[in-house]
Amino acid sequence: MDIFRTAWPDLVVRLDLWHFMRRLAVGVTTDTHGLYATFMGELSAAIFCWDKSDLNLLKEAKRQQLIQANITDPSDSDVSVRIDRKELSLHCRRMTRSTEVIRERIQAVLELFGGDSGRDTMGVPLFHERIWEL
Template identity: 35%
Template sequence: MDSTKKVVKKLSGEGRHSAEWFTSIGNEHSQIVSFVLTCEESKEKLEPMCSGLMERYKLAGQPVPSILYVDRGCCRAQGPTAVETLFQPWVDSGMVVRLDIFHWIHRFDAAIRTESHSKYATFKSAIARAVLAYNRSDLELLIRAIKAKDLVAFESVTDEDVVRLYITRDQLKHHVRRVTLGAQETFRLVHKAIEELKGPAGLDESGVSLFKTPEAIDELWAAQQRHLECIQDPPDQHMYRVAHTTTINNVDLPY
């Protein structure tokens, strides 16, 4: 479930300026199953869409979703969150509300001076690697498929070099799942990346720091630590589905 103002800005004609928010809900197949345009992002305005969606699932005989990923309103401070209240019947049936990883990573932009900074990509990549890693068995199978093209030629090439030099980004994206590293490891790696880039490593060619101030990134990081458990993959939950099988050099790979 995601809300944005970008789509609404594209409205023209009589509909221009008639709404502020576009809120959509997508399923596990990347299909938008419901959306609504509203003048405010409130429980009152979103309730008809949410109750209507739950009724659709009920009438279609579909099971209650196990996870709802949101861009905000995930972790309880006191009592149920607004999102949990909107989907109370599903929550009562076992659905959990989790923070979407992409939105968690995007929150760090609030402490960054500008996205055009030369160290911006380095920092965001470090944050992503602190949360997600490639599934080892999937990666080994892809490496084997690449090496199968010429076993003799690849005999002296390390697996690391195969990944770095011969495997494309699309191949990694479609054939290798990514898994979360756990809250403790994510904390360690994010903290390490921030501390390194608060120093000389975080300066551009003109000596300008990536972060607005050291205090700004420290305050933001302290606030986001409460979500470290929330962004981890739930245990025993299948986060991917096999669409079909493809063959590379006579080795079958899940897509």
């Protein structure tokens, strides 16, 4: 490793977020655990958010679509429920949250799934003990 520091003293290696998420997933007992997909979804939501201006434009377009379908004065929840994941990814940019927010949210996700709510119906925990070392 010292060879790299001498040859490239200004080299900075960064881990992209997808690989970071996969590294945390190493602390999971198995990817077939019943809560694995939910955990990965919550982990993703802790890191990424939708661009608010894009999301507001999509909600307004969906509201107009509902009005044209004779749904008078749709509520915000009516509009949000009818926006699917495909529409979000097609029309809205995803952004990463601030470092502090990501850190707080990941900690909350780990604590949530590290407790009793992180066990499947057979009582098998989602995490190995090593999750806290990761």
